[in-house]
Amino acid sequence: MEEHGDLPRAGRREWLAMAILALPCLLYSMDLTVLNLALPELAADLDPTPAQLLWMVDIYGFILAAALIPMGVVGDRIGRRRLLLWGAFAFGVASLIAAFASSAPMMIAARALMGIAAATLAPSTLSMVRNLFPHPEDRSKAIGVWIASFSAGGAVGPLVGGVLLEYFWWGSVFLINLPVMALLLVLGPKMLPEARDGAAPRPDVASALSLLVAVLGLVYAIKKVAMDGWSGEAGLALAVSIVATTLFLHRQRRLAVPFLDLDMFASPRFSAALTINILGFFVAFGMFLLMALYFQLGLGLTELQAGVASAPSGVAFIAGAIAAPAIASRLGTVALMALGFLVAAGGFALAGAAAASGDLTLMIAAYCLFSLGLAPVFTMTTDVIVGSVAASHAGAAAGLSEASTELGGAFGIAVLGSLLTMLYQLALVDHPQLAALPMNAALGPDNAGVQIEAARDALGQALKVAALLCSAIAICGAVLSLLLRGRGGLQTDTQGG
Structure with a gap:
């Protein structure tokens, strides 16, 4: 220490x-x-x-x-x-x-x-x-x-x-x-x-624009696939992102003082924390979307009722984030991150059980549990990211931290949202007339009786599988955290992990 x-x-x-x-x-x-x-x-x-x-x-x-x-x-x-x-x-x-x-x-x-x-x-x-x-x-x-x-x-x-x-x-x-x-x-x-940082380079317009285009193209492609599936528009956006990224990296190698110091990625702690952050926000943002859909379409709650049902998870997230440093001082950063992922895995598994039964109370409890587990993960990864670089690079590190959050979340929404839609349609194989309808139409107020029950059951079954997948990913996150510790990746200044 x-x-x-x-x-x-x-x-x-x-x-x-x-x-x-x-x-x-x-x-x-x-x-x-x-x-x-x-x-x-x-x-x-x-x-x-x-x-x-x-x-x-x-x-x-x-x-x-x-x-x-x-x-x-x-x-x-x-x-x-x-x-x-x-x-x-x-x-x-x-x-x-x-x-x-x-x-x-x-x-x-x-x-x-x-x-x-x-x-x-x-x-x-x-x-x-x-x-x-x-x-x-x-x-x-x-x-x-x-x-x-x-x-x-x-x-x-x-x-x-x-x-x-x-x-x-x-x-x-x-x-x-x-x-x-x-x-x-x-x-x-x-x-x-x-x-x-007085020694920081003057903002390089070409670098800034190419980086903007690279990230914007990638996020747009991901969200386009999530909404409409793979298309030429999504492919074009991804291609533009790849070209812009290539140009950005090439320019950084030519500049005497690069716009973004890529040497930050040479730090095992920095790169490992970014990786864990992306993985955590993948499951978090994806499940936040699926929970919002399930509250309104699967359980028939209004927007305000869904907001009230989601509020306890926010309280749990706040509690987990504030308590994380004190717990980390006893357990170590890596142990806390692994424990947080395991608690989140339990919450996702509980959400799967709640989706299968349609139990609102159980679903709220599951939402709280995985929020409580993920909060320390995000707190510790953010701490490692900003603490593993010199103070002069704090702004760049903070920007990268937030960008990894947005990218992980966008991937989670795209992948888990698409998975939910596919599983929902597969569950309605015996009801082709419902499978042909958009989800909000099949589960909307104009539908009733046996049809809406079948649609809600299909959505519950789809959410169950997606939640169990998130549980498995969270377990992988716990294992990955421990493996990265063994390689010297996730040790902070306050504890050796």
Whole structure:
């Protein structure tokens, strides 16, 4: 175990700064989900085409995923606090435009701007955690709070959105961003220290654009396959991503000071943590989607009821994230990650049993269990990622951490979503008229009696298989964590694992 007695410990000011950093994290995750509830009213008011409606939902996540790494690198150069405050200002402006959008193109543009602004928030806040908390024990606790704030935003997003839409118009789901961002702009300059790498390269436009295209093309291809299956459009997007990645790597080798220091990947700890992070978010995001579908289509809950049913899992996730550093100090990072994966595996198996029986209470318990198990995994991998690089590269590492989250989640949604659809249709082999219908039509309010019971049973059986697959993947995650420890990959500064 390495000693860190010479590193300063966090005090009251640092923890107050951490509370400020949690504010944009809440909104970052809330805005990934809050629009979903407002879509019916928004569609009736702006009259978008089906393609425009899809872009209103997707453009935020697409742009966000593509811009995370470049924004992290830019923050290292110009200053993480400066980037955070400019991003908060832009996010507020974009939210205001979205709230009063008068046409579908205007809404799409506003959501795209929100995605660019949001891409400054996560890397900036995470890299500032690295600077505020140099002592590994304090940093682990702070990252637990950072992870918990994202989970809290995801948990309260549907609830807040449901309440606002009950009493106000759809634009209110965007206006709630303004007071939070205003508070950040007032308190940030006073409470948050500036940190930058004076030796960092000037932002290289060609590198930034090629990296944006590479990530955007990959995420778009994955989501296109998830929605429509393999197509020429998905293939073209993937090809563009491969070409852009090749050009980016070639340019980094030619630059005297590369835009992104690829030597970070030479660190076994860094690369191992990224791998585990992708695997964890693969099962997490995939099951989050399937649970939302099952609550509404399989059990017939309304959007607000589904949000209420999902809320306890958010509480479990927060508890797991905050408790992770204390448990890791006793068990070690790798042991905690393996244990977290095993707890999640149990939760996924329980979700499979609940899906087979249609038991809502059991399903909520399963949701809580796998959320509780995965939270320490994400807390520890994030800690290892930002702690395994020099402070000067904290922004780039934070951007890579968040990008791995988005990519793992996109893969999970694509693979598990497609698997669920295939299994659902196979389960309806004796009901070809139902298998021919879209899932939301077969399980919608216009269907009843024997037909809807058959469709719900098919969905339950499909979810059971998908959940058991996630359980097996989580067990593999536990084994992989232990194997990587044996190769020196996943040891942190606070414990030898």
